[in-house]
Each structure stands twice: as C-alpha cells, then as structure tokens.
Amino acid sequence: MLVRSDDPKRTAERLKPVVEALAAADIHAEVVEFDDDHPDDWRRNLEKASGVLVWADPLTDRGPRSTLDAQLTEIALAGTWVSAHPGVIRKIGTKDVLVTTRGLPWGTDSFAYPTPDIFREFFPDRLAKHGTLVVKGDRGNGGRTVWKITLLEPHRAPPAAAPTATVMVQHARLRDDTHTVTTLGQFMTDRSQIYTAGAGSGHLVDQPYEAGIAEGLIRCYVVRSTVVGFALQGASDSDASPAGHDSRKPAVLGVPAPKTMVPSDQPEFRALRHRLEDEWIPAMRSLLDIAPDQLPVLWDIDLIQATSNAPELTGFVPGFVLCEINASSVIPFPPEAPSALASAVAEILSS
Template identity: 25%
Template sequence: FIEMAEVCAANNPTCNLVNATLTANILAAYAFPPSRPCFFPGFDCTSAERDLLFGNLSGLRQISNNPKGSIIVFGARGGSDKSVGSEHRSDTIPICNSLIDLGWAAVPVFYSDAAHDLILKHSHELDGYISRVNPDIYPGFTNSHFDELLLKLSQLGLASMPHPTLMQRFGSKDALAKIKALRTGLPDTHAYYDVAEFRAGFQASLALGPRVLKQNRGSQGEGIWIVRVKNESLYRTLPTLPLDTLVHLTEAVDNHEEERTLGDFMAFAEQYLTDEGSIRGQVIDQAFMPRIAEGEVRVMFVGDQPVEIVHKKPREGGVSATLKSGATYTKFTPSDPAFARLMASFVKRDLAQLLPALGLEGHQLPLLWTADFILGDPRPP
C-alpha cells in the first residue's frame, strides 16, 4: 500500500510530493507569517496545540532527522470507527509508521474546527496529506469546513490523497444515481435536489414498491430509511400515493422502527435537502434490495487493485449491515472464489467506466477507497 503511494507520488503530477514542496512553501510563506514549526521537525508547538492536533501518539515510530518529505494523516476525534482504547482508527498509526519506515516524516492529525486555522498556518511544513476521516458526526467538526480546508491545502500545492474533488464525488450519495447504468449499478435510482422534485418523485416511486431513502452524509446508516407502505395491497394500484398513506419505516443505523403518514415522513426528510457549505443537499431514492438480509459486501481498493473483501451480515431479522446495529463482519481475499463474479463484473468491466460516470475524467482513482455491494436479482454472466 505505502509503496504504491510512493509510485503515485512519483508518477502523477497531481500528487507529486517533490514538486509540490516548493509551491507549498512559497504560497504558505505569503499567506501566513513565519512561526516556529508545529508539525515537523519535532512537533515544536505549545502543549495546547499538541493536544489539539495530535492527542496520544503512542506507538508512532521515531522520525528520521532528514526525511524525504512530510505527510500528515487526517483523522477526527470520536465516532464509531476507532480502535478500542485508542483515539485513532486502527490503521492510522500503522500508515504513519509505514511511511516513516520508507524515510518520510508522518504523523496523525485530528481535524476540528478549532484546529482549522492552526493547520493552515503550519501548512508550509507539509508536502502532502492522507485523509482517513470516515463520514460521520464528530464533536466540533463541520464537514464542509473540513472539505474547504482540504481544498485550500491542495491549492497551496500539497499532494492530496485523495484530491478533494474525488472525495466529494465519491462520498456524495448521488454517485449512486450517476453510476446506475453500470453493470453493478441499480437502474431504479433517483436523486432529488429540491422539495418539489422530491415530493413528486418519491410519491410515485413508493407506489411501485418498498424504497430506500438516503441522505447525502454518513456511512453508518444514519438518515438511511427503508420505507414500506403498511397496506401492501396499495402497491401498483395508484400512479402516486396520497400523503395520508401510512408507511412503516426502519432506520439502518440501528434497525429502529417507526410508523408515520407519508406526508409526515417526507416533511421530516426535507431537512436532507439543505445545503451544507459547498455540499449540495440531496436525497437518494432507490428500490429496496431484499437480499440485504444475506449481507453487504465491501471491497477495499488501493488505486485500481482490490486488496480486501468484507462480508457484512446483518443480525437476524435486521436490514442494517453496520457494526452498531449488531452486524457481523467476515474478511476474505479478493481471490476468494465466492466473489469471482463480483470481481469480474466490477473490477474487469465497470471500473474503467467509474471515473467518467462521476465526471472525473483525467483523474486517477483515490489512493485508498471502498465500494459496497448488495446482492440483486440473478442475471446472465
């Protein structure tokens, strides 16, 4: 993984760690007054700044006195993705140590809104960043502010892994609508960006069968609702459902259930259409995939190479594949025969079309990213 990061840095002008150094130093020198170094060398900042930025660095290896360059690995305090007894994700310190072993300076840095200006102030000490912030809700953390910081760092010349544009396009839920024509996409997918189209579209789509409604942000099932009409005999009898139709709701974050009128639920869901800074509000509407009960498959990639498969099985009777909801996770290698057809469909056929479908022609795939799949109806090989 880290060796591939070096190759990416050496061969791709958009993430060239060597050429980025001069640009970053010149631009940051004009943007921010000189100050003693906070990141490298030696983390020579105040104790309050150290606590704000780094937290506990236990396990981080000694950095060379003459490193090839300087990288920070962004994380966020809190959330549900941290190792037991640690402030960091399980892979954060190992990523830093692998870079250090290769001769780089690397340290994990917690982003928070309070640290925003401090990070920019010391950006001239850096050659690049790796973002390992899982989409979630964190205390003192505004997603749009973090996205804007990454964009500023990229504009200052830092190597961006991944580039902020890729993060936004890959992380936005309307990516599901943009890739629906791919072999592994779901054709019955709609994206709504305003109240009028949401109300007209969802009342019509729900009339055909159960749906999944998704807000733009989050990866743990928050704001993802399985919506079923309580009286199933109403399906396919009307072009649109009236607002007083009773619906049964299940939120994927914890499998909790509710019952409301369709109008009440849609009024509640309109909050998801509110813009957050530069992030456009949106609601994604997809046909419900009943085989979610068999589990969700997550494939982790380094660039275009699959490196790990995780089968996420919901708890008995549940539809959520998150750890918080009680799902169990089992890891496999990409060569496992059980996933041969998925590898053939996505890696060998769809992957070449992924970036163009997202409007990212000319970009490389992110350094580290994942794709999630749910079993659908059988189709010819």
C-alpha cells in the same frame, strides 16, 4: 494524515498500521486531528508536508465536513497532493453515485431529489411504484441518514401514494427491527432537515429496497484501481429475514459493524475482483470523468448480492447492486491494505 471523527483518538490508533507501512517505505507520517473549534490549527503542519491523507467522516456529531473540504480544495489548488480530494468525493463518495452510475451493471432504479419541491412532487409516485424504498441523505455514515420506507396500503397506491397513506419507517443506524408507523406526509416533512444540512447543499436520493441486504454486504477495498481485499459484513442467523418474508413487516435494517476480512486472491472472489478491476471501475471512471491518478489511495465499494442461490459455476458472478462507495474515511481495512497504500503514496510522491 488528517483525522476528523467522533472519536479521533481511536481513529488515530487504528491508523497505526498505515503509519508503519509508510515508514517502511521511507515516508514519515504524522496523524493530526482536525478540530472544528479551531479549524485552521492543523494547517501549521503543512509547511513540511508533501501531501495530506484524509480520514474524515462525512458527518460527525459536529455536523458535515464543509469547512474542511473548503480548506483541502484550497491547499490542493496551491499544489499540495490531497487524497481523497473533495471533488472526487463529490463524484463517487456521496449517495449521488447511485444515480450517476445507475446505468452500470451494479445500478438500479435510483433517483435524486435535489430540492424539497422535487422530493414532494416525485417521491409519492416512486413509492407507489416500488412499495418499499431506501431513502438516503447524499452524505452520511453509520446509517445516520438512511431510512427504509414501506407503503402499508399498496392497494390504494396507483398512481401515487397520498400524503395520508400509512407507511412503516426504519432507521438504518439502529441496525435492528425498530420501526415507526406514520403517514407519508409526515415522513417527508421529517426529512426536510437534510436540505438544510451542509449550508443548504444537502439533498436526498432513493433506491429500491434490495432484499439481499438481509444477507449482508460485500465490501471491496481498493487502492487506486486495484482491489486489495474484501470484507463480509452480514447479519446474524437470528437477524436474517426468512425466505418469503413480507417486506411490509419489520425486518432488520442495516448490518452489524463487525467484518470478516478476506484477501483479494480468495478463489471465490476472483471473478468479482476481475469484474471490478477490468470493467466496473474503468466504466465508472469514464462515466464520471475521473483520471486513474485522481482515484483515492484507499476507498471501498459496498455491494449487495442481488442473486440468491447462485449456481455453482466457475467464474460465475452473481448480480450485485451498489449500496454505496466510501471515499472519505475507510477504516477498518484488510491487513494487506497499508502496504499497498504505502506503495501507491511512494509512487505518487516520486512522480
């Protein structure tokens, strides 16, 4: 079990339930820290390992996980089982999944900007069209590379917002209503560092702002293709935006870190679980050419509820918008997840 985070010792402590579940399945697991200063040290443990389970944040204070991903790809090619594989993370665990799966029921009008020139050319038009957009770096965690930008001069918008247009910007990592007012041109210049991250492989995507985020997220935990639990991650009553809130005025962006775990068989989530397992996950796999056995042994899908005041109908599933998929380092997780993960690992290693 390989860990890379800003606080690897705390991460290792939080993974004890997984170690214990694996032990109960007769699988010995050791938690090893990835050290950016000595990136090859952890590989000395590989000789006795049948596989590598990875909990490595997309970004830490040391930067992206590019070196680690190259190593994991190499050892996977040599025959060692790795989960999650960097190639699968590239397909589902970056913000590009918002664009590649926008045709699915959870999709929205998302757009990717693979180069700075494309960002400069098309972003002003999209901001004029939507008024408010959420701009995301392709890799990130904890809201590090997520900004909400609102055009404060919509009457001057069509056909595109000018570089001198006034915008309000909020950073999701702050998880409050802190904001700055600047020009569109300055905002776009400030985002240029994303394109130099990860040895120049970083880029931006956007999606329309979904007001339902003010009510929080539903995090859906998945072991391979099976939903093993949910987490409700919502804003406090004091943070929630009132009905009819003007998006041009600052509201809390981001949701609090604490989560309320909910078992997968909770009646009110039954319809969502079936929709995920029977429709959305298979459709995503087919679209992105991912075999069932290539899915991570533990990953999660973050959804924003897009339908307010849904009718109380049996089996009714309100609209959801995909916020992101986490496949790099899923923690915390529901109490049911470790045993399900251990069973999946045992099946994989015995096949």
